[in-house]
Amino acid sequence: LSSVEVTRSHLERIAKVDSEINAFLHVETEGALATAEKVDADIAAGRRPASPLAGVPLGLKDVLTTKGIPTTCGSRTLEGWIPPYDATVTRKLREADVVVLGKTNMDEFAMGSSTENSAYGPTRNPWDTTRVPGGSSGGSAAALAAFQAPVTVGTDTGGSVRQPGALTGTVGVKPTYGGVSRYGLVAFSSSLDQAGPCARTVLDAALLHEVIGGHDPMDSTSLNAPVPPVVEAARRGASGDLRGLRVGVVTELGGEGYQPGVLRSFAAAVDTLRELGAEVAEVSCPNFEYALSAYYLIAPSECSSNLARFDAMRYGLRVADDGTNGADDVMSLSREAGFGAEVKRRIIIGTYALSAGYYDAYYGSAQKVRSLVTRDFDAAYDQVDVLVSPTAPTTAFRVGERVDDPMSMYRADLCTIPTNLAGTAAMSVPSGLSDEDGLPVGLQIMAPALADDRMYEVGAAYE
């Protein structure tokens, strides 16, 4: 099978189903075929492929800059913007001869849990198109579930790779913070944002992880450490032997507010891990209860600062209502027209939380909770090798069901947010279908910083 054949068949699949799924905001047909032809020519000439993923088609979340290819972040503000540079993730994919099929749909600036906050229409869940695929990387997850791409890249600030993975029955990985460069990842909440691989199998995710991961001098928060040996771990895990591994079930992630079908699937997953030889213990992380509240102060605070760059002078949309507008008028008219409701809500919350007089009460308290959550993880990882929980409290909800209720939307990330606050690693692997509604459920596997390989081993053993 040549890369051109594989690429063409995925482009055809996109042409066939994407009017219904809306996973792609931009399809890069010519560029994709040109890369595929180059890979085929290299192989025909006996040259060694640039990477194990050379010639493999991929979808890239539209929050990562792509030189010469539009990048909108799901926002009107950046409609028509063509970045003059590649994100490090993009550069690494190009150097590995991965075929970039196009840019995937997302909640505006990655703020959301359903992809309904995209200015370009919601993405639909291929399992049931009346339902959401999760978010914010819903396009990247739906593209996998609809077989529009075999691998994609998403980003995860509070759960945006893992929760869509769970809701679409695919694998989604949030690497250790600093494990994948943020250079060229349009910032939402810089201390939490992390790009990660999305795939249909744990091994595919591992292969992609090794292509996009590693130290980058262009990102000051990039870890100066080798990429954990995730491919080797995924291959080892495939043998299905977890003897000697200690697994902790987090007491606080379950119970009230979770669908019974999700809890039953989780209990069955824990039984399976036990059957594979793991030692299972319950571990309490008491401060996880406050993680969601802390996140919704920290993330909006950072977003209010990061999104100040969209001042209508440097990028994208510029609105003026007559010839006499000054810079301030143009800025406020453009921001009013360019940002959606959720983005505005966050900018207002963040600006308030950071304002003099409220800073200590809100942002300061949230940072303290962040330290306590990190300590809970440290104490837990003294006792066990990995922690597990459901990835999300519910299966895929209906399009429109939560749009007017931000709190219920925010609760979708109850289980995923603690990991972002601590900067550790976590992934979601498919855990069958709920016996309640027949929709996919995800198992979340969490691991300490730079022990990403550990969760890949467990994920591969489990899947």
Ligand code: GLN
């Ligand atoms: N759903 C969360 C939010 O809206 C997480 C988003 C993300 O991880 N990018 O902020």
